Amino acid sequence: MLRNIQEWSLVLVIIGIITLVGNWIGYDVLPFQALPGMIVLILISLVGLILNKLIPLQIPAIAYISFIAIIVSMPGVPGSELVVKWTTDVNILAITTPVLAYAGVAIGGSWADFAKMGWKSIVVGMCVLTGTFLGSALIAEVILRMQGII
Known part of the structure; x- marks a missing residue:
């Protein structure tokens, strides 16, 4: 378990550093300004990963x-104002770049396994991505119309 925590911590810190740089370059938020929010996000992720290993339920x-x-981050929880304030400085799109790159490297390491699944897995993957996109767009459309934004 300790080895897993060390590996997770290393990966999360690397992703955090890349995110801070991307946040700085893409959104003009200085790394020092976004650092508290990134630390909070890393700690939340690490605690979630640890709970996943400790609790014997089959929950992702x-x-x-x-x-x-x-x-x-719920109002009324002690410290939630600080959590929200700090994490607001970390742009969500700055996080996606290193996470997707890591996912690509992880998948790239097992191309042989991916090739064994055949062309059907590509079709299924495309259907899943399309459905996710369309579902998200539909939900966003409904919510934005309900709020009178569009």
Whole structure:
């Protein structure tokens, strides 16, 4: 377990550094300004990953991470104002670049396994991505219309 925590920490710190640089270049937010928010995001992710290993339920780690993030940012929770203030300085698109790059490297390491799945996996993947995009667009459209923004 300790080895996993060390590996997760290293990966999260590397992603955090790349995100800070991307946030600086793309969104003109100085790394020093966004550092507290990045530390909060790294700690939330690390705690979620640890809970995923400790709790014997078959729930994805992202569920734990999301749950923790929601709790620590809810109004009324001590310190939530600081969490929201700090994490606001980290642009979400700056985070996606290193995460997608890491995912690409992880998938790239197992091209042989991917090739064994055949062309059907590509079709399924494209359908999943298209459905996710269309579903997200539909939800956004409905919510924005309900709020009178569009």
